[in-house]
Amino acid sequence: MTDDEDAWYDQDAGPLVRPYQVTRGRTxxxxxxxxxxxxxxxTGLQPHGLNPEYLRVLEVCAVPQSVAEISAKVxxxxxxxRVVISDLLExxxxxxxxxxxxxxxxxEMLxxxxxxxxxx
Known part of the structure; x- marks a missing residue:
């Protein structure tokens, strides 16, 4: 078997980052x-030293978004x-x-x- 045959993902998938790595093991x-x-x-505060996933959430949240929309868009x-959002809220x-x-x-509305x- 060659290295290509052993690969279980394709190059278009991008980097593989396990969810627990993003949240440092927190669930x-x-x-x-x-x-x-x-x-x-x-809120408009300037972030410093945040992971790329955290920065993407902040970009998406330039306008109000629901938690479900943030999850899908990011x-x-x-x-x-939810863990990333809670970290950013904190x-x-x-x-x-x-x-x-x-x-x-x-x-009346009904x-x-x-x-x-x-x-x-």
């Missing part, structure tokens, strides 16, 4: 609970993205806002939605 984020729809945005697994490079869901739905569906 759980610290700080606030981040769900898929938590909105995150960069190409990190969701768990890894260092004040990012800020977040969770969407709050009221206990009681807006009945009525308008129902009327709109009936018109279809």
């Amino acid at each position: 759980k984020p610290v700080g606030p609970q981040l769900d898929l729809i938590t909105l995150v945005v960069a 190409g990190l697994a969701l768990g890894v993205a 260092r004040d490079f990012l800020m977040f806002r969770s969407r709050t869901i009221s206990a009681m739905p807006d009945l 009525q308008r939605v129902l009327e709109g569906i009936r018109r279809l």
Whole structure:
């Protein structure tokens, strides 16, 4: 077998970095609970000495993004993205806002939605 036949990846895949290397072995984020729809945005502080994955998250977060969007756009697994985001939140490079869901739905809004569906 040649070296080419032993390769289990192709050159187009780029560098292989294991998720645990990005997060230094951590699998759980610290700080606030981040769900898929938590909105995150960069604070504008200038980062120094961050890993490329962390810098890519900051670039994506120039405009508000959900945790799910960040994970997809940066190409990190969701768990890894949560750890990276939590690290950046802890260092004040990012800020977040969770969407709050009221206990009681807006009945007027639901009525308008129902009327709109009936018109279809």
